[in-house]
Amino acid sequence: GQNIDQPTEMTATEGAIVQINCTYQTSGFNGLFWYQQHAGEAPTFLSYNVLDGLEEKGRFSSFLSRSKGYSYLLLKELQMKDSASYLCAVINSNYQLIWGAGTKLIIKP
Amino acid sequence: GAVVSQHPSWVICKSGTSVKIECRSLDFQATTMFWYRQFPKQSLMLMATSNEGSKATYEQGVEKDKFLINHASLTLSTLTVTSAHPEDSSFYICSATRQGLLEIQPQHFGDGTRLSIL
Numbered sequence: 001g002q003n004i005d006q007p008t009e010m011t012a013t014e015g016a017i018v019q020i021n022c023t024y025q026t027s028g029f030n031g032l033f034w035y036q037q038h039a040g041e042a043p044t045f046l047s048y049n050v051l052d053g054l055e056e057k058g059r060f061s062s063f064l065s066r067s068k069g070y071s072y073l074l075l076k077e078l079q080m081k082d083s084a085s086y087l088c089a090v091i092n093s094n095y096q097l098i099w100g101a102g103t104k105l106i107i108k109p
Numbered sequence: 110g111a112v113v114s115q116h117p118s119w120v121i122c123k124s125g126t127s128v129k130i131e132c133r134s135l136d137f138q139a140t141t142m143f144w145y146r147q148f149p150k151q152s153l154m155l156m157a158t159s160n161e162g163s164k165a166t167y168e169q170g171v172e173k174d175k176f177l178i179n180h181a182s183l184t185l186s187t188l189t190v191t192s193a194h195p196e197d198s199s200f201y202i203c204s205a206t207r208q209g210l211l212e213i214q215p216q217h218f219g220d221g222t223r224l225s226i227l
Contacts (some may be wrong), residue, residue: 030213041221042115042219042221043218
């Protein structure tokens with residue numbers, strides 16, 4: 001089967017750094033996405049990794065290791081508005097997008 | 110860029126009513142559109158994938174006669190929930206992607222439609 005694993009919930013403090021991990025086992029790999037979803041809203045695109053390494057976009061960075069089937073999303077200088085669910089999704093060799101269940105991030109003042 | 114509009118945002122209607130949801134890509138041509146359903150505190154569940162001008166591909170367990178999908182143009186897809194019942198109450202979200210020649214494009218989501226069947 002195909003599956004994507006992420007922690008169900010994480011808690012962090014405003015101003016701090018948090019790393020959300022994602023491991024995957026899929027039939028082939030054509031890239032990995034991270035999305036942010038606030039409660040009651042639709043997901044918004046954050047990042048796409050297809051090659052190994054770190055991609056930085058402002059306060060958010062995403063890392064990929066294809067050999068390990070592993071990615072993480074790093075959020076720096078956390079703000080209260082970063083409280084949301086973060087979804088990891090992988091495109092397999094059939095170009096199907098396989099979604100993780102999401103990690104609910106709670107930011108405390 | 111990559112704006113997807115979904116309408117309506119909220120629908121409340123009686124059991125047995127058919128409900129139509131529209132999904133439009135406003136500033137790009139969407140080669141593929143996707144329809145998802147999400148129950149509270151659960152992950153996204155893909156219902157179907159549609160390509161312009163062809164029949165939608167439904168995921169296992171999704172009734173194609175109940176959830177009618179039409180993708181008539183490169184900017185518009187519609188989902189019609191026929192004879193809706195309370196168990197169909199959910200958050201329905203569409204997304205659209207333009208397939209690049211050389212690279213994979215992300216899905217861009219509409220704002221979702223919250224459907225409540227009384």
